[in-house]
Amino acid sequence: MQFGFAKNDITPRTGVELCGFGPFINRRGLTVRDRLWARAMAVRQGDTTLVIVSNDLAGVSPEVTALTRQFVREEVDLPDEAIMVHCTHTHSGPAIFTVNGWGAIDMPYVETLPRRIARAAVDAVKNLREATINYAAAPCEGISLNREYDQDAPPLEDVLRDDWRPAKPELTDTTTHVFTVQADSQLIGFLSYFGCHPVVCCQDTHYIHGDFAGVATGLLEREHPGAVGLFLQGALGDQNSCVVHKPEADSLLALDVIAARYANQVREGMRRAQPLAVDSLSRHAMPFTPGRIALTVEQIQAYIDEYQAVLHAPGASDADFNVRMAAVKLHAMRRILRQVQTGEAIEQTTELQAFRIGPLSLLATPFEIFRQIKEDIVARAQSPIPLVLGITNDELGYAPDRDTAARGGYAAQQVPLMLGALPFRNIHEELVEGVLKLEQAVVKETVTR
Numbered sequence: 001m002q003f004g005f006a007k008n009d010i011t012p013r014t015g016v017e018l019c020g021f022g023p024f025i026n027r028r029g030l031t032v033r034d035r036l037w038a039r040a041m042a043v044r045q046g047d048t049t050l051v052i053v054s055n056d057l058a059g060v061s062p063e064v065t066a067l068t069r070q071f072v073r074e075e076v077d078l079p080d081e082a083i084m085v086h087c088t089h090t091h092s093g094p095a096i097f098t099v100n101g102w103g104a105i106d107m108p109y110v111e112t113l114p115r116r117i118a119r120a121a122v123d124a125v126k127n128l129r130e131a132t133i134n135y136a137a138a139p140c141e142g143i144s145l146n147r148e149y150d151q152d153a154p155p156l157e158d159v160l161r162d163d164w165r166p167a168k169p170e171l172t173d174t175t176t177h178v179f180t181v182q183a184d185s186q187l188i189g190f191l192s193y194f195g196c197h198p199v200v201c202c203q204d205t206h207y208i209h210g211d212f213a214g215v216a217t218g219l220l221e222r223e224h225p226g227a228v229g230l231f232l233q234g235a236l237g238d239q240n241s242c243v244v245h246k247p248e249a250d251s252l253l254a255l256d257v258i259a260a261r262y263a264n265q266v267r268e269g270m271r272r273a274q275p276l277a278v279d280s281l282s283r284h285a286m287p288f289t290p291g292r293i294a295l296t297v298e299q300i301q302a303y304i305d306e307y308q309a310v311l312h313a314p315g316a317s318d319a320d321f322n323v324r325m326a327a328v329k330l331h332a333m334r335r336i337l338r339q340v341q342t343g344e345a346i347e348q349t350t351e352l353q354a355f356r357i358g359p360l361s362l363l364a365t366p367f368e369i370f371r372q373i374k375e376d377i378v379a380r381a382q383s384p385i386p387l388v389l390g391i392t393n394d395e396l397g398y399a400p401d402r403d404t405a406a407r408g409g410y411a412a413q414q415v416p417l418m419l420g421a422l423p424f425r426n427i428h429e430e431l432v433e434g435v436l437k438l439e440q441a442v443v444k445e446t447v448t449r
Helices: 062-076 107-124 209-224 248-272 297-311 319-341 371-380 402-405 410-418 427-448
Strands: 002-009 037-044 048-055 083-087 132-139 144-146 175-183 186-194 229-233 240-241 281-288 349-359 359-364 385-389
Touching: 002 107, 002 175, 002 186, 002 229, 037 107, 037 229, 048 062, 048 107, 048 229, 048 281, 048 349, 048 410, 062 083, 062 107, 062 359, 083 229, 083 402, 132 248, 132 349, 175 248, 186 209, 186 248, 209 229, 209 248, 209 371, 281 427, 297 319, 319 410, 359 427, 371 385, 371 427, 402 410
Parallel strands: 048 083, 186 229, 359 385
Antiparallel strands: 002 037, 037 048, 132 175, 144 240, 175 186, 281 349, 349 359
């Protein structure tokens, strides 16, 4: 078995708009607190090579993924399904994909990004050498809370205590999965997997960085010169960091505290890691088209009239949050009306992708998955170590669990409109079945090989 690691700088120039916390707040990155990175791991056995790149970005568009894969293929001749473009989902990086009102895309940055991501992937392949992989599941607490069920944000002085725990820890991830890779008795790379929205820093901050996941990974890399670390984002949809929407000074203080807390728990996993027997590699990708709710032309027009009334009211000001939010919804409904009138499909086809590395299955989706969906997948998965990833190869917003979808609100109803789409019809059940079908395919591929 061979492994290779590499990283490449993907930090934008200052002045680009940052992704997250809209609507239309003109939040620009004025200072680089920490560089952003594309960090890649390649693994090869026989004639099979897989590459995953973890990027300090909120997400990528299918177009960025396609170009990245093309550039990798041109240099090392890998098929698309062997290349996974994953993101950590920091809200302190540049806007990459179209989210109406949540950060304007900077065209020069986006056009140069695929080549920069591909550079990390290609270099990881070129760095392949014989190595061993080790694994541990370590306790990881005091990082997050479930924002759908813990409604009250704890005081800052409480969450910064080392002994702080959420009111309902069972509704959060309490484990980080850690992998270390060694060659010639030296650590050459590591991975940590955890599910939590990386939003320690708030809408009032203008610093570019990878939030707690990026800062923690950087800390660990500096402790192990020459090693490259990948953070793999899990089910982050309803799990926020324990510090969010605080003033800038509080956010920046908390960023280092929470990053150090997570790094400590990954260190424990690195210390515990035991050899993992990897005797095979396989990959699989499949299209996935989640259903959307249906609206008539009359219903869509009624929404348009409602939002226009807010925007066109006497004295309406673009400084008003409600006015800006109405603009987001109006833009989405106008787009949806055009789709319905022209017969264009309102349902978007995306990609689910899986890598099987011995007992480990990376089951990748383009959603901000809610924890219960992940738990339902893991409970029925065949793989000994099934890790469900979000924010991979595309970004289609939240995949809310059935209870959250029934309640409506931000994740179920508003975010789809931010992305110019109607809410999902039944994403919980559809995604569980889709990912399990994906996993069955990659397991079958492993057995066949």
